[in-house]
Amino acid sequence: MSRVRFAVALSALLTSTPLIAQSNDSRADDESILVEGQRTSVTRLVSETINDAGIEVLARFEDPICPGVVGLGLVQGGKLADMIRANILALGGKLQVPGCTPNATVIIVDQPVDFVKQFATKEPGFFTMTPRELDLFTATPRAVASWHVTETRDRDGQELDGSDKVSDRKKRMSGTNAQTSVAINARVVRQSAATRLYTNTREDMMFGFAVIDRDKLPGKTLRQLADLATLHLMLDIKQNAGARNRASILSLFEDRPAGAAAPAELSEADKAMVQGLYSASENNRTPAQQFSQIATAIRRSAGKEK
Numbered sequence: 001m002s003r004v005r006f007a008v009a010l011s012a013l014l015t016s017t018p019l020i021a022q023s024n025d026s027r028a029d030d031e032s033i034l035v036e037g038q039r040t041s042v043t044r045l046v047s048e049t050i051n052d053a054g055i056e057v058l059a060r061f062e063d064p065i066c067p068g069v070v071g072l073g074l075v076q077g078g079k080l081a082d083m084i085r086a087n088i089l090a091l092g093g094k095l096q097v098p099g100c101t102p103n104a105t106v107i108i109v110d111q112p113v114d115f116v117k118q119f120a121t122k123e124p125g126f127f128t129m130t131p132r133e134l135d136l137f138t139a140t141p142r143a144v145a146s147w148h149v150t151e152t153r154d155r156d157g158q159e160l161d162g163s164d165k166v167s168d169r170k171k172r173m174s175g176t177n178a179q180t181s182v183a184i185n186a187r188v189v190r191q192s193a194a195t196r197l198y199t200n201t202r203e204d205m206m207f208g209f210a211v212i213d214r215d216k217l218p219g220k221t222l223r224q225l226a227d228l229a230t231l232h233l234m235l236d237i238k239q240n241a242g243a244r245n246r247a248s249i250l251s252l253f254e255d256r257p258a259g260a261a262a263p264a265e266l267s268e269a270d271k272a273m274v275q276g277l278y279s280a281s282e283n284n285r286t287p288a289q290q291f292s293q294i295a296t297a298i299r300r301s302a303g304k305e306k
Contacts, residue, residue, distance in 0.1 A: 042295045045269060048244045051236040054291035057284075059150045059203035059236060060277050061104070064094040067233065068102025071109055071214065076222065080106065083226035084233070091271060092278035093234060104208040104233040112145045112211040113138050126207060142239060143216045143253035146232035149207040154200065202284040208233040216253045220262075227266040228252050234274050245269075272301035 046053050067084040069077040084106070089095055096103075109115045117138050120127050126149055129137060137147070153159055210232035217225070227249045231237055242250035248270050249263045256262065276297030277283075277290065285293070 042298050045245060045298065046273065046291060046294050049235075049238060049241045049248070049250070049273060050294070051238050052287075053294070054287050057199060057201070057203050057287055058277060058290050059148060059205045060283050061093060061205045061208070061234065062202070062283065063103070063204070063206075064096040065104050065208075065233075066096040066100035066102045067229075068105045070105060070107045080222055080226055080229075083222060084230050087226060087230040087266070088234065091230070091234065091274040093274075103206065105210070106229045106233070107209065107211045108214050108217070109211060110214050111141075112143065112213050113141050115211055116145050116147075126209075137239070140239075143213040144210060144228070144232060144242075145239065146208070146210040146237055148205045148209070148236060151204050151206050152201050153204050154202075199284050199286055202282070204283075213253070220252065221264075223265055224249065224252055224262065227270070230266070231270055231274065235277065268301040269298050272297040 050058065052058070065088050067081050067088065069081045069084075071077075072080060084104075085095055107115065120134055120138075127134060127147065128149055129147070137145070151159065210229045212225070212229070231248075231250060237250065242248065242252065242254050245251060246254065246256075247263065247267050249266050250270070252262050254262075273294055276294035279297070280293060283290075
């Protein structure tokens with residue numbers, strides 16, 4: 001199985017603590033909530049936070065999510081995984097049972113971008129980027145690097161690969177011998193019913209990764225780390241989003257003027273973006289519809305009416 005292969009591949013690259021998947025843990029009730037500034041343009045906020053929002057169909061996890069943590073001790077790693085699980089449930093995601101094989105993994109390392117380069121070289125099946133896209137993705141050192149393995153499926157969640165053919169990416173993920181595998185057919189949508197609001201296909205997240213710089217952790221709380229990781233795992237976050245929106249938990253590691261504190265947790269807009277994407281019962285909406293439902297969720301969270 002690809003997830004088993006992932007766990008083996010990841011452990012070969014890391015000498016830190018093993019992969020952890022923990023059970024639910026309730027959020028602290030006494031933590032303050034940061035509200036997004038009223039002057040922020042909702043349209044600009046969504047466009048500057050989520051990749052291809054309003055342009056391409058956005059991917060989300062359709063299968064239940066199993067968060068895992070690599071690179072922290074058992075106690076801290078377990079607490080962090082618990083907090084991420086609680087976030088996922090609160091924001092509209094579905095969870096696998098404790099003890100599952102992670103498909104949404106937080107990786108704590110010293111050099112995030114260097115790790116991504118090594119991982120991509122050893123296990124290219126866990127990247128859907130072209131070589132050019134991967135070069136751009138790893139061109140700039142940063143505190144957090146996140147990406148997803150996605151798959152295009154029909155509106156009912158059926159794979160589009162023709163007949164019994166196996167995609168090149170799945171060969172790499174499963175370790176199938178190239179000499180014994182077969183070439184793929186063109187992808188075919190067998191049920192067509194697109195409208196102005198719905199498409200014939202949807203984008204499913206199969207795996208999510210958030211690689212975080214260990215050197216940036218001193219002075220940060222587990223709540224801040226869990227909330228930051230949750231956004232990166234559940235959404236396709238633009239890698240520079242934190243620099244553009246200082247009220248978001250995505251700005252956790254950004255430089256600030258003396259005396260200015262980083263966000264303590266998810267802002268209301270952060271929560272609304274996830275809820276806006278995951279609240280729909282189906283994810284084969286058009287890009288414009290997805291953008292609209294996310295923007296509407298943000299406006300509602302801020303008490304606005306368009």
